[in-house]
Amino acid sequence: MNGAGQKPYLGWSSFSQQTLDGGFLTQASMETQSDALRNSGLQQHGFQYINLDSGWQGSFDGNGRPIPNSTTFPDIKAMVDHIHANGQKAGIYWIPGIEQPAVDGNYPILGTPYHTQDIVVKPLTAGNAFGGASPNPYHDKIDFSKPGSHEYIDSVVALFASWGFDFIKLDAVTPGSYSDDLSIDNREDVAAWSNAIAKTGKPIWLTISWQLSKDYLNTWQQYANARRIDDDVECEGRCATLTNWPRIVLRQYDLVGWEKDAGPSVGWNDLDTLDVGDGALDGLSDEEKQSAITIWSMANAPLYLGGDLTKLDAFAKNAFSNDELLAVDQSGHPATQITGGMQPVWLSDAGTGNRYVALFNLNDIPSRVTVRWSDLGFTNVTSMKDLWNRIDLGPSTGSFSTVVLPHGSRLLKVRPQGVVHAAEGQSYEAEAAVLTGNATVYACQACSGGSKVGYIGASATSNAVTFTNVRVDKAGTYRMQVDAMTQGPRALIFSANNGPSTTLNMGGGSFNLPQSTTVSVTLQQGVNSITFYNAGTYAVDLDRIVVSGTGNAVAPESNTYEAEAAILGGTATISGCSFCSGGASIGSFGAGDANTVTFADVTVPHPGIYQLGIEYLTSGPRSFQIAINGNPPIELDLNGSSFESPANTAMPVQLQGGQNRIVFGSSGFAPGLDSITVGPVVTNSNLIGAITGTSGLRDLRFWRMKVSNQGTAPAKDARLNSFTVMPASGDTTCKVLVPLPVPLPLGNISPGGVTTLEIPLAFSPACREDSIFTVHSVFSANNGADVGVLESNSQAK
Secondary structure, three states: OOOOOOOOOEEEEOHHHHHHOOOOOOHHHHHHHHHHHHHHOOHHHOOOEEEOOOOOEEEEOOOOOEEEOOOOOOOHHHHHHHHHHOOOEEEEEEOOOEEHHHHHOOOEOOOOOOEHHHOEOOOOOEOOOOOOOOOOOOEEOEOOOOOOHHHHHHHHHHHHHHHOOOEEEEOOOOOEOOEOOOOOOOHHHHHHHHHHHHHHOOOOEEEEOOOOOHHHHHHHHHHOOEEEOOOOOOOOOOOOOOOOHHHHHHHHHHHOOOOOOOEOOOEEEEOOOEOOOOHHHHOOOHHHHHHHHHHHHHOOOOEEEOOOHHHOOHHHHHHHOOHHHHHHHOOOOOOEEEEOOOOOEEEEEOOOOOEEEEEEOOOOOOEEEEEEHHHHOOOEEEEEEEOOOOEEOOOEEOEEEEEEOOOOEEEEEEEEEOOOOOOOOEEEEHHHOEEOOOOEEEEOOOOHHHEEEEOOEEEOOOOOEEEEEEEEOOOEEEEEEEEEEEEOOEEEEEEEOOOOEEEEEEOOEEEEEEEEEEEEEEEOOEEEEEEEEEEEEEOOEEEEEEEEOOOEOOOOOOEEEEHHHOEEOOOOEEEEOOOOHHHEEEEOOEOOOOOOEEEEEEEEOOOEEEEEEEEEEEEOOEEEEEEEOOOOOEEEEEOOEEEEEEEEEEEEEEEOOEEEEEEEEOOOEOOEEEEEEEEEOOOOOOEEEEEEEEEEOOOEEEEEEEEEEOOOOOEEEEEEEEEEEEEOOOOOOOOEEOOOOOOEEEEEEOOOOEEEEEEEEEEOOOOOOOOEEEEEEEEEEOOOOEEEEEEEEEEEO
């Protein structure tokens, strides 16, 4: 459409850097970024758009059209010419409607006898999501039934075209942009802008933004090359970095509702800026950046960087010069999610007989992720390639299993063999289930059975949906398709036969159009009950579940426990939290022995050391005291920059087989607590770690750690991802500080080779010579394809 959009575009946008530097948006900066892109080496791999975002405008010309701020953009056409001279394309930002100064001036509309006051809705009303209340919305709505209205939009687009722009971002479009009904309704605006672009005769890309409602998908597909399906990815001052992991992972959830509706003829799903090139300033670890690029690419989303291209780091340069990786994004076949939950698997068609398969670990601890080829529709694969490492892995029969770093991913290109048809499952309608509390049946035209259930959740004991007649022939783990709907992030929690609960975080663009995600559920032979609820906040609306399989589905080895579903003591309080697992967190606890959060039923199959992942919220230093099974508490010192979105950490814990009780408190005010994840220590790496000796002073020691490569291939770009030491002897006054920046590069380790490093540890005076400590260390190589874990509780000081 409009001569553009056959493939997702690749480039850069100014907005992310604008959130960090209020003086960044100038003509000089834009030209500098253009030069930096030209010099980066990425342009030869397809990166060519330099997009100017909000803030360039100064006033209006004699025809009521926006013109640049003459101080910051003295010659905008010269800027575009500079971008074009670099072999690139230039983008500009604007909004639907017409701003108040252009209306107040009552300017003549170019080429017509009409004026700007002739085309607005009377009385004045909001013309986009930024508009205020009448009678002074400032952003005024255009009445497209009035003569001169279309001509006004034509004149604005013609002006942008005369400056040479190749791309327009139309922001604050509704329904969407937090205004999801028809009270503003910019559908006619979008059509007018698209038609105006067509009249220029130039191939100008049109993106509409943000968090568009899917209820009006046909309009977005007809008139725009891409639509933003999410909120802004940037923290915008609400954390200390450009973005953070909770904002990235939300794209995984939102994409499910849009996954089948993108392509060359209907436009692309825009996941927002990829802030992955500014090192630590991005707020993401390398494995999180890898996961972001992987899901953007699988979605065939536009790939546009943020930040400062003059400081583009090696990670981004290496990733975006990998043409096999970029081919995933440019394939023209957006992926669909095969398995959801905390270990999602996505599948797309490479267009050549091959398939792209992406596996993710959204947990805060290293976890095993397994995909059965039959779940993807084929028997085996005759060849398999790791696209991040550009390594051929050979054929694979039955399944592929790998240990993935926290928030990490693997991206494979496989050649399938054989066809496996999905077995029909048994469908159970939510409206036919047992409803408690406020859970209510509503009509839903697009839903199976014509109905759905809403008002689920916001209670630990009620407002639930229970399917009481789920029948299977034998005990085992089954695949359960959950058809549900939401506008923005929400979550369901489910439990089978009153067993452990599982959180299903979701996102989407409609409360009227169901989307499907599939997770595993363990059932007993015969009749089962499955209850859906949410203890902290309102859940998604539920259409139905479909249970399928023969009982041999892959079950996750770890489990997440929501803090809002725990036992709350004293002042501990539930708060809504859009970026939190389950949609809520617990705050206002600690500073008193009775103010606690207790997970009373943390269940593991065998006694031993387990990994405990913790999602917490704090702005500044705070501490947890964590007591396990009545033992003296362990103090965990934490820091962060946001009470809005959780950070995460992991530690080793000794658990007993069966049921365990974990209590969180604090001597002062505790951090907010989102959730905990408990899982076994897993490794499938040729990388082996060991503590081989100690040296130094009594309270400042060095532990010697050796990492050996016992495989037959080099361990490239090996790194120490984390190193944690916790007292295991029950001495709450003993603290251990590991003043070691991680990740710590270890270089390349040849087959049979060893790397030795000295780990500094600072012990508090209360630590005794005979104290016993639990060591938990994660190390990796080859972009997370090899993950090693060292776990020990026998190391003396």
